[in-house]
Amino acid sequence: MKYCSTCGHPVEQRIPEGDNRHRYVCISCEEIHYQNPRIVAGTVPVWEGKILLCRRAIEPRYGYWTLPAGFMENAETTVEAAMRETMEEALAEVVVDGLYSIIDVPHINQVHMFYRASLKDGRFGAGEESLESRLFDLADIPWGEISFPTVRKTLELFVEDVKNDSFGVHIDDIRRPMSATSKTG
Amino acid sequence: MKYCSTCGHPVEQRIPEGDNRHRYVCISCEEIHYQNPRIVAGTVPVWEGKILLCRRAIEPRYGYWTLPAGFMENAETTVEAAMRETMEEALAEVVVDGLYSIIDVPHINQVHMFYRASLKDGRFGAGEESLESRLFDLADIPWGEISFPTVRKTLELFVEDVKNDSFGVHIDDIRRPMSATSKTG
Ligand SMILES: [Zn+2]
Ligand SMILES: [Zn+2]
Numbered sequence: 001m002k003y004c005s006t007c008g009h010p011v012e013q014r015i016p017e018g019d020n021r022h023r024y025v026c027i028s029c030e031e032i033h034y035q036n037p038r039i040v041a042g043t044v045p046v047w048e049g050k051i052l053l054c055r056r057a058i059e060p061r062y063g064y065w066t067l068p069a070g071f072m073e074n075a076e077t078t079v080e081a082a083m084r085e086t087m088e089e090a091l092a093e094v095v096v097d098g099l100y101s102i103i104d105v106p107h108i109n110q111v112h113m114f115y116r117a118s119l120k121d122g123r124f125g126a127g128e129e130s131l132e133s134r135l136f137d138l139a140d141i142p143w144g145e146i147s148f149p150t151v152r153k154t155l156e157l158f159v160e161d162v163k164n165d166s167f168g169v170h171i172d173d174i175r176r177p178m179s180a181t182s183k184t185g
Numbered sequence: 186m187k188y189c190s191t192c193g194h195p196v197e198q199r200i201p202e203g204d205n206r207h208r209y210v211c212i213s214c215e216e217i218h219y220q221n222p223r224i225v226a227g228t229v230p231v232w233e234g235k236i237l238l239c240r241r242a243i244e245p246r247y248g249y250w251t252l253p254a255g256f257m258e259n260a261e262t263t264v265e266a267a268m269r270e271t272m273e274e275a276l277a278e279v280v281v282d283g284l285y286s287i288i289d290v291p292h293i294n295q296v297h298m299f300y301r302a303s304l305k306d307g308r309f310g311a312g313e314e315s316l317e318s319r320l321f322d323l324a325d326i327p328w329g330e331i332s333f334p335t336v337r338k339t340l341e342l343f344v345e346d347v348k349n350d351s352f353g354v355h356i357d358d359i360r361r362p363m364s365a366t367s368k369t370g
Binding site for chain 1: 186187188189190191192193194195196203206218219220221222223224256257258259260261262263264265283284287289291293295296313354356358
C-alpha cells in the first residue's frame with residue numbers, strides 16, 4: 001500500500017495515537033488503513049463414502065488436487081462461501097452437514113474453514129479453475145499431489161474421523177511456510 | 186474506495202474478466218482491489234461460575250456491556266486474537282478451553298468467533314476501551330444493556346449450555362441490521 005484509497009495522497013507507516021501497531025496512515029486526510037486476515041472457505045464433499053477433489057487449473061499449485069475452497073466474499077456467510085466455491089470449482093451442489101476444520105495460517109494472514117458436505121445428487125464436474133474433479137476412495141487419496149497444507153491437514157483429520165465414526169470440529173494452525181510443507185508430500 | 190492504493194490513480198467499479206462480481210479496478214495499473222469480510226475474535230471469560238463482561242468506553246454502544254472482542258490482526262491466529270482482545274479490554278489473562286460460537290454477520294461483512302476461556306488467576310480490570318469490567322452471575326447478566334447481537338446470542342447459548350452442562354461449537358448467523366436488534370433490549 002502506497003496511496004490512500006480515499007483521497008489518493010501517499011500513506012506512511014506509523015503507530016496511530018491510542019494504537020500499538022504500525023498502520024498505513026494517509027499523510028493528507030489522516031485515514032488509517034487497517035489490514036486484516038482473510039477467510040478461505042471450502043467443503044469436504046462426500047458421495048457414497050468417497051471424497052470429491054478438484055485438480056487445480058490455476059497457480060499456485062497448478063495440477064495438484066484440492067478440496068473446493070476459496071476466498072470468502074463480502075455479504076455472504078461462511079457456509080454460503082463454502083457452497084459457492086464448491087459449485088464454482090467442482091460444479092457440485094452440496095448439503096452442508098456441519099463445520100469441520102478451522103485452520104489458522106498466520107504467516108499468510110488467512111483462516112481456512114472447511115465444512116463437511118454431501119453431494120446433493122452425485123453430479124459434479126470441472127469449473128473454470130479446475131482441470132478435472134474426481135471421487136476418491138479414502139484409501140486412494142493422492143497424498144503426494146495435494147495442493148496446500150490446510151487441505152492435507154483437513155483430509156488427514158477426515159480419514160481418521162471416518163475410521164472412528166466421530167466428527168468433531170477441529171481447531172488447528174499451520175505456522176510453517178507453505179512452500180516448505182508442500183514439498184513433504 | 187476511490188483511488189488505487191498501489192499507484193494512486195482513480196479506480197472504477199467493473200467486473201474483471203473471468204470474474205462475476207463488481208470489483209474496484211485501477212484505471213491505470215489495472216490492479217483489482219478485492220474486499221473481504223473481517224473476523225472479530227473474542228472470549229467468554231469465566232471465573233468461579235461467573236462471566237466477565239466489559240462496559241464499553243467507546244462508540245458504538247458506549248456504556249453497554251460486551252464480551253471482550255475485536256478485529257483480528259494480521260500475523261496472529263484466531264485464538265491469539267481472542268486472548269489479546271481479552272487482555273486489552275479486560276486486562277485479564279485467560280486459558281482458552283475451546284471454540285464456542287461462530288456467528289456470520291453478512292450485512293456488515295463480519296464473522297464473529299468466540300472462544301470459551303477461564304481467567305488464569307481471577308485478576309481483571311478495565312482496559313482503555315472499557316469503563317469497567319465486572320463478573321456476573323449467569324442470573325444477573327444485564328440483558329437490557331448488551332452491546333451487540335452476536336454478544337447477546339453467544340451469552341444466550343452459553344447460559345443454556347451451562348444448564349445442560351454441554352458445550353458444543355455453535356454456528357449461526359445474524360442477518361438483520363444491528364441498529365434494529367440493538368433497540369429490542
Ligand atoms: Zn487520504
Ligand atoms: Zn493502480
